[in-house]
Amino acid sequence: MTDSRARILAGNWKMNLTPGEAIEYFGALEKHMMGHARKSSVHRVIFPPAYDLGTDVQRAAAACQVELGAQNVHWEDKGAFTAEISPAALVALGIHWTLVGHSERRQYFGETDQTAAQRFKRAANTGLNVMYCIGERLQEREAGQTQAVLSRQLGPFLGVLKELLTKPGSARPDKQMWCLAYEPVWAIGTGKTATNAEAEEAHRYIRQTVWDTLGMGVAQKMSILYGGSVTTENVSGLMQQPNVDGVLVGGASLKPEGFARILASA
Numbered sequence: 001m002t003d004s005r006a007r008i009l010a011g012n013w014k015m016n017l018t019p020g021e022a023i024e025y026f027g028a029l030e031k032h033m034m035g036h037a038r039k040s041s042v043h044r045v046i047f048p049p050a051y052d053l054g055t056d057v058q059r060a061a062a063a064c065q066v067e068l069g070a071q072n073v074h075w076e077d078k079g080a081f082t083a084e085i086s087p088a089a090l091v092a093l094g095i096h097w098t099l100v101g102h103s104e105r106r107q108y109f110g111e112t113d114q115t116a117a118q119r120f121k122r123a124a125n126t127g128l129n130v131m132y133c134i135g136e137r138l139q140e141r142e143a144g145q146t147q148a149v150l151s152r153q154l155g156p157f158l159g160v161l162k163e164l165l166t167k168p169g170s171a172r173p174d175k176q177m178w179c180l181a182y183e184p185v186w187a188i189g190t191g192k193t194a195t196n197a198e199a200e201e202a203h204r205y206i207r208q209t210v211w212d213t214l215g216m217g218v219a220q221k222m223s224i225l226y227g228g229s230v231t232t233e234n235v236s237g238l239m240q241q242p243n244v245d246g247v248l249v250g251g252a253s254l255k256p257e258g259f260a261r262i263l264a265s266a
């Protein structure tokens with residue numbers, strides 16, 4: 001990675017850990033982080049389930065210099081949208097980050113490129129930092145369609161980003177972070193990580209696509225995280241790739257000792 005981009009280390013807890021367990025987790029994480037130097041320039045974010053976003057858990061996370069983020073966000077601030085998460089309510093709660101378009105949302109809950117882009121637009125306009133997830137499925141990779149899938153997924157995202165960057169409005173591109181997470185679906189929760197070379201190749205393609213659509217300045221500033229079976233063993237190699245600016249860690253973020261080592265890796 002280069003110094004011109006934010007380095008971000010993130011954990012996605014998915015549907016794990018109650019608020020009580022989350023507070024215990026951060027207590028343990030703080031202890032395990034003590035032996036490691038903390039770089040103030042690195043952003044550390046954990047995306048716990050929505051019921052762990054309250055002030056008690058936020059306080060426990062802040063003691064580890066970790067910010068909390070939501071795993072999903074709706075494109076309206078309020079209304080008849082049972083079980084959805086209001087971006088305005090997140091901001092009111094003191095939450096500054098959200099994931100959008102995670103493959104599990106796409107696979108099990110009908111998220112599409114279009115709904116993900118709508119969520120991104122509202123979240124950005126509400127002042128949130130957004131980590132927008134893309135990635136191909138195994139059969140798509142095997143059919144040689146990886147780049148076509150990434151291009152298709154990036155299209156609506158880049159359309160919204162273009163609007164945000166060109167239309168003066170409430171969004172503040174200079175203050176907010178809108179980044180991408182490349183998560184090949186075949187690597188998520190499977191123990192089968194992309195090799196360093198496969199990750200770098202995909203990240204380079206993603207950055208090139210951003211460049212072709214929105215220009216060099218935007219592409220060079222865009223942090224692109226890798227996700228999919230990241231562990232304490234493979235994180236350093238991935239982070240050394242020139243176009244990998246961070247990691248989004250699922251299973252391995254649930255153990256404070258291991259996640260403390262991952263946090264120390266950048």
Ligand code: PGA
Pocket residue numbers: 012183187188189190191227228229230248249250251252
């Ligand atoms: P994993 O999950 O690290 O358990 O593969 C990554 C993710 O889904 O973000």
